[in-house]
Amino acid sequence: MTCPLLRPASLRAVRGPLHLARSPGLAAVRLQLEAADGLRRRRSYCSAALHALDWQPLDSGGASWTRVPKLWQKMGEGAVLLRAHGIVPPEVREAVWALIPRLSFDRDADSVDGAPTFELRWAREGRFTHDGLAALLAETVEERLLPLLRRSPLCDQGGGSELALVRYYEDGRRRVHPAHFDADALVTAVFEVSPPDGFEGGFYVQPGAHVSSRLPVRLEAGEVIAHSFDLQHGVEVSSGTRCSLILWFADSAAACKDKSRPWYERAAANGKRSPLQSSVDALYNLAKSRRVDDPRGSLRGMREAAEAGHFMAQNDLVLFALGMNYLHGTLSAAKDADLAAEWLGGAAEMGHPAAQAQLGLLLLSGADGGGGEGASGAELWLRRAHEQGSFDAATALAGRYLRGGRVGELGGLVVGRLRRAGHVSSKWSWR
Numbered sequence: 001m002t003c004p005l006l007r008p009a010s011l012r013a014v015r016g017p018l019h020l021a022r023s024p025g026l027a028a029v030r031l032q033l034e035a036a037d038g039l040r041r042r043r044s045y046c047s048a049a050l051h052a053l054d055w056q057p058l059d060s061g062g063a064s065w066t067r068v069p070k071l072w073q074k075m076g077e078g079a080v081l082l083r084a085h086g087i088v089p090p091e092v093r094e095a096v097w098a099l100i101p102r103l104s105f106d107r108d109a110d111s112v113d114g115a116p117t118f119e120l121r122w123a124r125e126g127r128f129t130h131d132g133l134a135a136l137l138a139e140t141v142e143e144r145l146l147p148l149l150r151r152s153p154l155c156d157q158g159g160g161s162e163l164a165l166v167r168y169y170e171d172g173r174r175r176v177h178p179a180h181f182d183a184d185a186l187v188t189a190v191f192e193v194s195p196p197d198g199f200e201g202g203f204y205v206q207p208g209a210h211v212s213s214r215l216p217v218r219l220e221a222g223e224v225i226a227h228s229f230d231l232q233h234g235v236e237v238s239s240g241t242r243c244s245l246i247l248w249f250a251d252s253a254a255a256c257k258d259k260s261r262p263w264y265e266r267a268a269a270n271g272k273r274s275p276l277q278s279s280v281d282a283l284y285n286l287a288k289s290r291r292v293d294d295p296r297g298s299l300r301g302m303r304e305a306a307e308a309g310h311f312m313a314q315n316d317l318v319l320f321a322l323g324m325n326y327l328h329g330t331l332s333a334a335k336d337a338d339l340a341a342e343w344l345g346g347a348a349e350m351g352h353p354a355a356q357a358q359l360g361l362l363l364l365s366g367a368d369g370g371g372g373e374g375a376s377g378a379e380l381w382l383r384r385a386h387e388q389g390s391f392d393a394a395t396a397l398a399g400r401y402l403r404g405g406r407v408g409e410l411g412g413l414v415v416g417r418l419r420r421a422g423h424v425s426s427k428w429s430w431r
């Protein structure tokens with residue numbers, strides 16, 4: 001049985017803390033930020049807040065759609081988000097839900113956070129790969145979902161589908177899928193499989209870099225949402241069990257097979273003529289997808305996206321460039337540290353938790369003996385990142401508090417959080 005589904009994600013983002021020989025103090029970072037006009041303008045985009053999504057009816061069939069603006073960019077219309085009832089017949093949803101306990105989920109590293117995926121792939125390269133799910137879902141995907149996407153504002157952004165996943169969220173397995181962009185899909189569709197009274201939290205969109213800009217999208221069982229590649233989104237389940245089915249669509253069967261991402265190239269090229277908002281996201285995604293095959297081209301693209309204000313590109317540029325420098329032994333550590341702090345500072349000021357954590361670690365690594373201005377700057381950024389849920393930052397803070405014997409209230413909170421999440425071994429106990 002076939003459907004227009006494509007191939008799996010192949011790139012795994014590698015993230016890790018920075019360890020540099022020297023780094024500027026916080027004041028130096030601030031000065032660089034103040035001097036950078038572009039960064040100041042970008043910061044103001046992020047201070048805007050979006051309080052609710054403005055849904056419009058798509059047709060008489062009960063589907064609606066909206067645009068999700070990006071708080072870090074002024075231009076462009078925003079990402080497309082669509083929701084629809086009645087696409088998955090209730091008996092299909094119930095049969096899928098009943099099948100879930102019999103499925104076995106993968107534990108390979110996730111491309112967004114490197115933690116075990118707890119996902120099951122049920123289609124790739126245009127074919128269903130799981131007989132049970134194919135028997136239940138082929139008709140719904142081909143006869144109901146694809147026609148909906150084709151008559152929606154997402155239609156000029158694609159048709160064929162790329163990869164399909166079941167995702168399972170539960171305490172003791174995976175509970176979060178951090179905010180991200182889908183790097184290998186032109187359009188993504190998500191079916192909510194589990195009944196909403198079985199869990200707290202769920203899918204959200206995040207128009208800004210900071211977690212405070214999150215807008216939950218509470219879905220009914222069997223409801224479908226679909227979005228364009230330039231939508232930042234994630235999942236956080238605070239209690240209970242949630243199961244979702246995800247389909248990543250490409251624009252042709254050929255793109256599924258040869259792993260090309262022509263839509264990013266098209267959007268990036270269009271953006272050079274008219275600065276479409278999604279072109280910056282396309283540049284970023286294209287750069288990410290070329291890391292292995294064309295590292296230097298990828299670095300150039302990442303830098304362009306970073307210069308255009310993409311906060312994830314600013315953060316990833318630093319991680320990727322430093323990785324390249326270590327591999328090729330090119331730039332000096334001191335020069336790297338200044339540049340790294342500048343890029344990370346921009347994204348950190350916009351609120352991006354990963355950049356805040358990396359900047360904190362960078363400042364910490366340059367702080368002699370753990371004291372002085374570098375260290376207090378480091379702590380400030382690490383605390384901000386920890387407040388947004390960063391485990392890298394919490395781990396670094398806990399280490400500092402415990403080594404310095406300054407556990408206090410915040411130290412207790414940080415260490416307690418790490419311990420609950422299984423990140424702290426008994427040797428970290430301070431009692």
Ligand SMILES: O=C(O)CCC(=O)C(=O)O
Pocket residue numbers: 165167177182190203233234235244246
């Ligand atoms: O589980 C969901 O609703 C979405 C998961 C997701 O964003 C992804 O797999 O890329």
Ligand SMILES: [Fe+2]
Pocket residue numbers: 180181182188233
């Ligand atoms: Fe996603």
